[in-house]
Amino acid sequence: MDNKEIAALLNDIAVYKELAGENPFKARALYQAARTIEMYPDNLYDLMKKDAFPKIKGVGETIQEIIREWVMTGMSEELEKLKEVVPDGLIEMLKLQGVGPKKVKAIHDKLGITTIGELEYACRENRLALLDGFGVKSQANILKSIEFLKTNKGNFLYYEARVIVEGIFSLLESNKSIYKYTLAGSLRRGKKTVKDADILVVPKEGVPGEEAAGYLKSLGEEIIAAGPTKLSCRINGLQVDFRIIEEKSYPAAIQYFTGSKVHNTQLRGIAKDMGLKLNEYGLYRGEDPLPLAGEEDVYKNLGLEYIEPELREGDGEIEAARDKSLPDILEEKDIRSMIHVHSKYSDGTCDIKTLAEACIKTGYSSLCLSDHSKTASYAGGLPVKRLLEQSEEIQRLNEELKPFRIFHGIESDILSNGDLDYPDDVLGKLDFVIGSVHFKLNMEREEATTRLLNAIKNPFLTILGHISGRLLLSREGYKYDEDAVFEALAKHHVVLEHNCNPYRLDPDWEAMKKAKRMGIKISLGPDAHDIAGFDDMKFGVMMARKAWLSKNDVLNTLSPEELDGFFKDK
């Protein structure tokens, strides 16, 4: 059990309390406590078991008691009681646009509705419109939102949303009423999936805001909300929130609309403590705005180091910025090796030389090639004979392409029992081994954990590949005991891969951040099957930045000589 699970419990209780109509500040306190506990460095489950629960700001007697009960008995009476009053279906209803706890409660209390399905039916029968506080418009909006939720759950992959946004930018570029525009929100922070895109727009001098707003409105296939400074619409299915701002409030606005909400809340709290007020228009002492040349000045004026957008998740970055202890986070230019690439030998589309030359052209100094192993027959996995042929070709190329270096590895299937896919004498001939689970993805947590632990114990394993097997928004990964697996990685000096494919981005940045704390090295793996796949490295760098990783934490930043040493030491 880990802190994440305790946090999830407190979050659940908070949601149920909101829906039960309790004092919203109680729910807020629980949310706050959940967040603090999630980022707490030590395992609070174990500490509670030992009756050594530490003093944590925001976690008082009542919440400690909830945790104690849950740790000792595996349940929470508080939550059970709430569940009796609040049906599960109501939680789902909160996902509907324009529907919050108060409205859900009204829908439930007055119409006896407990699921989204029933709500949809009630809307079609026009019963919602007759309810106090609701009307024809809210009924129509709720129906629309149910429809939307049913089709794509309202989520987009980071890169899908980026493609839509780039399309919008090319339109804004050529519009005469717009002076500048920029990306904010969760996309700027580099979240792996997003619900919307936030775009700031500054109209040209002398152009009234309404004119720019009118143009932006014409881009939407559906308008969700439209005012003089804010426009929400749907473009190619993605919700896009435009904010029309004046140039003078740009520094405060870009900070404000980049978020996250939690980050901004903390920031405004600091401003308040200093006798200042922070909003999207500026930083004020009384009525007087402090001069801000850029976003950096917002932080500077609050006594903080500049915080990169990827770090603004309310996960300790503000405390670190105050102590001047923020890490020097990874940049794309730090990457020197392309690790986890497939060639024509298995299911890639390029020959090895083409891949190597593309790496050289990009400025990389080495390529770590890893085709599929023999069990992955569907992907052209290599029998031993082919593997040895490949080895010869790589030796030839290494002579030819000096000082560039190709390392010969394999992406070995991790078999059901945790064994790797070749005997030791074959594995021993390779420079490195990535172990990945490709089949039997539906194991129970315990079995999956044992499988991973066995693989990690194998002295030939260098890197553990796409750890959970998940595909974002389409396939949930299998569950495993993260603490146990990470402890084993640290103990056996096995590198944890962050798979950079935008459909995977596996594991999450939160897990990588924890891995770093435990002394585990991270390898960014584009899992490329052609040269275009090299581009996915940028998603990995983005996630590494979110995880607070520095150059020293990432295998891909090593020179060929250093990598050679690293593989040999293993």
Next chain:
DNA sequence: GCCGTTTTCGGCCCGACTGTTTTCAGTCG
């Protein structure tokens, strides 16, 4: 539900927009 040396009770971040209302509550970010 939590917190505090200006507080042990009364606050808890802030503003825009919508829809249902005759002045504002609820939602959102």
